Amino acid sequence: MTIHGRAYRLGSDPQAAGGPRQLPARQTEEFAVTQVAQSNRDRISRRQVDKFAERRAQLADSALLTLSELGYARTSLREIAQNSEFSHGVLHYYFTDKVDLIMACVRQYKAHCVTRYDQIVATSRTADELKLEFAAGLANTLREDAAMHRLWYDLRTQSMFEPSFQADVAEIDQSLERMIWRIVSQFAELAGAPPAVPPDVAYAIFDGLFQQSLLKHLSGNSEAGSELQAQVEQLMDKLVLSS
Amino acid sequence: MTIHGRAYRLGSDPQAAGGPRQLPARQTEEFAVTQVAQSNRDRISRRQVDKFAERRAQLADSALLTLSELGYARTSLREIAQNSEFSHGVLHYYFTDKVDLIMACVRQYKAHCVTRYDQIVATSRTADELKLEFAAGLANTLREDAAMHRLWYDLRTQSMFEPSFQADVAEIDQSLERMIWRIVSQFAELAGAPPAVPPDVAYAIFDGLFQQSLLKHLSGNSEAGSELQAQVEQLMDKLVLSS
DNA sequence: GCCTCATCTTGACAGTCGTCAAGGTTTTCT
DNA sequence: AGAAAACCTTGACGACTGTCAAGATGAGGC
Numbered sequence: 352m353t354i355h356g357r358a359y360r361l362g363s364d365p366q367a368a369g370g371p372r373q374l375p376a377r378q379t380e381e382f383a384v385t386q387v388a389q390s391n392r393d394r395i396s397r398r399q400v401d402k403f404a405e406r407r408a409q410l411a412d413s414a415l416l417t418l419s420e421l422g423y424a425r426t427s428l429r430e431i432a433q434n435s436e437f438s439h440g441v442l443h444y445y446f447t448d449k450v451d452l453i454m455a456c457v458r459q460y461k462a463h464c465v466t467r468y469d470q471i472v473a474t475s476r477t478a479d480e481l482k483l484e485f486a487a488g489l490a491n492t493l494r495e496d497a498a499m500h501r502l503w504y505d506l507r508t509q510s511m512f513e514p515s516f517q518a519d520v521a522e523i524d525q526s527l528e529r530m531i532w533r534i535v536s537q538f539a540e541l542a543g544a545p546p547a548v549p550p551d552v553a554y555a556i557f558d559g560l561f562q563q564s565l566l567k568h569l570s571g572n573s574e575a576g577s578e579l580q581a582q583v584e585q586l587m588d589k590l591v592l593s594s
Numbered sequence: 595m596t597i598h599g600r601a602y603r604l605g606s607d608p609q610a611a612g613g614p615r616q617l618p619a620r621q622t623e624e625f626a627v628t629q630v631a632q633s634n635r636d637r638i639s640r641r642q643v644d645k646f647a648e649r650r651a652q653l654a655d656s657a658l659l660t661l662s663e664l665g666y667a668r669t670s671l672r673e674i675a676q677n678s679e680f681s682h683g684v685l686h687y688y689f690t691d692k693v694d695l696i697m698a699c700v701r702q703y704k705a706h707c708v709t710r711y712d713q714i715v716a717t718s719r720t721a722d723e724l725k726l727e728f729a730a731g732l733a734n735t736l737r738e739d740a741a742m743h744r745l746w747y748d749l750r751t752q753s754m755f756e757p758s759f760q761a762d763v764a765e766i767d768q769s770l771e772r773m774i775w776r777i778v779s780q781f782a783e784l785a786g787a788p789p790a791v792p793p794d795v796a797y798a799i800f801d802g803l804f805q806q807s808l809l810k811h812l813s814g815n816s817e818a819g820s821e822l823q824a825q826v827e828q829l830m831d832k833l834v835l836s837s
Numbered sequence: 838g839c840c841t842c843a844t845c846t847t848g849a850c851a852g853t854c855g856t857c858a859a860g861g862t863t864t865t866c867t
Numbered sequence: 868a869g870a871a872a873a874c875c876t877t878g879a880c881g882a883c884t885g886t887c888a889a890g891a892t893g894a895g896g897c
Contacts (some may be wrong), residue, residue: 402843422755424667427884438846443886501754508751511744511812512665521813547832551806552825559802563794569754570764582795589790589832649874670854681876686856 407445411455419498423505450515461523472533478542482587490580528554544591650688654698662741666748693758704766715776721784729826733819771797787834
């Protein structure tokens with residue numbers, strides 16, 4: 352009756368692959384259950400789903416560390432498991448396959464990353480303040496989270512070869528574009544001048560700058576961070592139309 | 595006496611790993627050879643070196659095709675050999691290991707790529723002409739050589755993980771930066787205004803734009819090429835200081 | 838307390854990987 | 868022509884890969 356406990360992909364639910372066992376899916380097939388038993392079962396299965404999703408997140412988090420250290424090409428499931436507190440079998444229990452795991456990692460990454468500058472956007476009172484804080488924030492994450500950033504570029508490039516990565520990667524890329532646009536448009540508003548470039552161009556510019564700086568930083572150039580900071584400060588002004 | 599025919603890495607020669615057999619290296623150890631015999635031997639070994647380098651180039655070319663189709667993570671030496679007209683053993687005859695092969699590919703790529711716009715730079719008579727031709731050229735190679743470009747981004751990202759890739763990748767990236775700068779500085783000169791950004795920023799901007807467009811193109815957006823073209827045309831004017 | 842099911846470990850499978858050695862084939866030199 | 872060296876093929880090795888099944892372990896509901 353019950354699948355003996357392996358993760359499986361739910362056709363309808365593209366996200367967290369639907370809880371432990373197929374309990375939530377099975378409910379609809381059940382016949383004649385009392386109202387109270389039904390709601391009881393709901394409560395239970397929801398708890399199970401939560402636990403399942405929690406461990407998935409925990410494993411994805413751990414996998415992110417390994418991936419960011421080795422890169423996609425050199426990371427095996429066994430290596431990921433070894434850097435977690437579980438054995439390699441668990442991965443196949445919580446993820447249908449490697450792609451499923453990697454995608455969970457990508458989504459986990461997004462959660463960490465995408466709201467990074469919203470605080471700055473919300474609190475900055477002048478265009479200059481926003482510009483300086485943004486530049487400093489970029490330089491800081493370049494230095495602090497270099498490994499994670501290179502993983503993002505790695506996975507994004509993988510999506511150019513692996514169609515199964517495309518959808519999720521594209522979605523994150525778009526939310527990064529929106530993140531950048533919140534900054535640029537707010538900067539333009541504070542400066543009292545319209546933006547000089549559309550959202551996708553603004554994102555491409557900062558993404559290109561950041562990637563170049565990351566390359567320099569990871570090849571041992573310790574000035575890459577402050578250089579990026581200066582570049583961003585000088586560039587921001589050019590992204591709004593001066594009167 | 596003679597190594598039985600395997601490729602080996604020469605400490606002094608970082609490039610094509612020094613010819614067939616160790617002949618060129620052995621000459622210095624020889625004692626008492628007549629002048630004519632020496633020059634004769636030179637002629638011979640040079641021909642052998644040429645042949646050796648030729649086949650290396652041929653194999654690297656073939657490998658580039660496979661790599662650009664599958665990406666670094668999914669390309670094996672056996673797959674590369676299968677897409678060439680040789681067996682998998684030859685690769686180990688002409689290349690010391692996988693890294694050696696990949697680096698040969700990267701250098702091969704550079705030869706194809708780096709002078710792409712020099713013709714345009716040399717013949718354009720006005721700033722507008724240069725701008726339009728450059729934008730059209732970028733859009734064209736985006737469509738025609740998409741697979742090769744994604745491989746470049748793949749390998750460049752690999753260099754963030756693999757230190758053995760760093761030197762060669764950095765060198766190519768710098769010559770790409772110079773390529774872009776030849777265009778921008780010539781554009782500025784024709785426009786009669788100084789460039790608004792330094793070389794590294796200019797390169798980062800176009801690289802970012804191109805990479806975003808490549809992502810869109812490879813995910814099925816058939817407008818990516820013409821969008822890139824329009825973006826570049828609009829952006830070029832902003833890269834020189836208007837009076 | 839038992840019983841059930843979720844969870845996790847262990848071990849194994851069929852492949853594939855990079856590498857290398859032995860030997861056959863072709864080219865080159867004398 | 869014969870010898871030597873260069874070139875290429877074949878087959879194998881140990882290690883590693885993703886995946887999966889069988890079973891141990893543990894917690895929760897009755």
